[in-house]
Amino acid sequence: MIKLFVIKIGGNTLDDVDQRVAFLKNFTAIREPKILIHGGGKIATDIGMKLGIEPNYVQGRRITDEKTIELVTMVYGGLVNKTLVATLQQLGCNAMGMTGADGNMLKATRRAAKEIDFGFVGDVTPNSVNTALLLSLLKQNIVAVIAPLSHSEGAILNTNADTIASVMSIALSKHFDVRLIYCFEKKGVLRSVEDNDSVIHRLTKQHYDDLLQQNVLVDGILPKLENAFAAIQHGVKEVLIGNAHHVLKNTGMETEGTLITLN
């Protein structure tokens, strides 16, 4: 099967213009078929503050109320997404920005209000993905640039970008040899969070479970790892967690970062 790269980019790389452009140049240089999924960055919080939209927490969990979903629809679906697309177009990469509502790309289940009402939050599985549309875009050499928003019953919903990357990779794994690459500010999964050079270069499920028991891993990396193992357990060929600067290297044979493997 043909190789496909599903690449997720988050926070810091989006917020800083130099880092962002450097990343997008590397991304454009990837010659294989590819998809980009982006997170939000800090800009939504900054703009929310100016608009008087305070972050809303219940029992320590962030709530996406009506004002907040309007904010992230503007910022993630508008400003961040279109800034990436316009730059990619300039670099010669035929990018098409989308939320999950566009072309019914990602139809979610709105999270039911139980103990906590999370508000406008969508949960997605590989079945949520409009694989036919992604295949059609790939066939036309159009690079989908996906904002972390899904939809259900007329509403735009907030959805974790790491999870979107994982479910899209799984959905496409029937058609491609997918390598899912999570890009972030560290070099990979670290043995010691203070030491940026303590990268675990290969992480099996068994090793991961051991590290969990030893409480070695910091909270921030856990959802990413859950999504990574979900992908590798459901047909995605390779999952890699690494630094955004190394994205081009991490599409090759000799990778930096952490390669996730089943065993």
Added chain:
Amino acid sequence: MIKLFVIKIGGNTLDDVDQRVAFLKNFTAIREPKILIHGGGKIATDIGMKLGIEPNYVQGRRITDEKTIELVTMVYGGLVNKTLVATLQQLGCNAMGMTGADGNMLKATRRAAKEIDFGFVGDVTPNSVNTALLLSLLKQNIVAVIAPLSHSEGAILNTNADTIASVMSIALSKHFDVRLIYCFEKKGVLRSVEDNDSVIHRLTKQHYDDLLQQNVLVDGILPKLENAFAAIQHGVKEVLIGNAHHVLKNTGMETEGTLITLN
């Protein structure tokens, strides 16, 4: 040739949720291939005020400075566009929201700074339109929903929605019998601006030139009429200016509103 409706919707209909949903239901009910182009509405001004972004005028002309293009990218490309798309998806219309940067749909020329520097403003012609992409979407029964934004050299640019509707109609007129419909709050072009029933049901270029000389037409309608006549003079089969409530009727044989004809 197959009939295609290019429909432009603006201001008031977008701002009011009941009017908007009523319009989108009618739009969804149109059975022929169709494209929707939307304006901005007042919401950008409202959000801009909250963000402290003051409208910037030079010699009475509105300038799109850097803060303003960020604002309209958020509001037009994000909030307004995705709200329309999510509602259309709910109604069973497979909408895909786009700016001119997405898939290189609309590549503009940035307006040169002469006496006035208009800032981030893009001028477009029928040659700016990525007709192949529109044809591909139409073939997949995907309904493009276009925000009034184009792009050039890595920048998102502000572009008049009436003009986008006109140039897209012209670009598609080689492939379809295009009826371009401008929807707004009045019933059509009015003989007397105070009398909403004084609709001119048929307006030829000669008649239009006469009315211009007589100073009968109010300023607001002139750019729309310029775009309408540009379309009809360059291959678009029919152009109609009418009320948003009558959009479904205006796709049929017995139209309300003003039918623009060459002679």
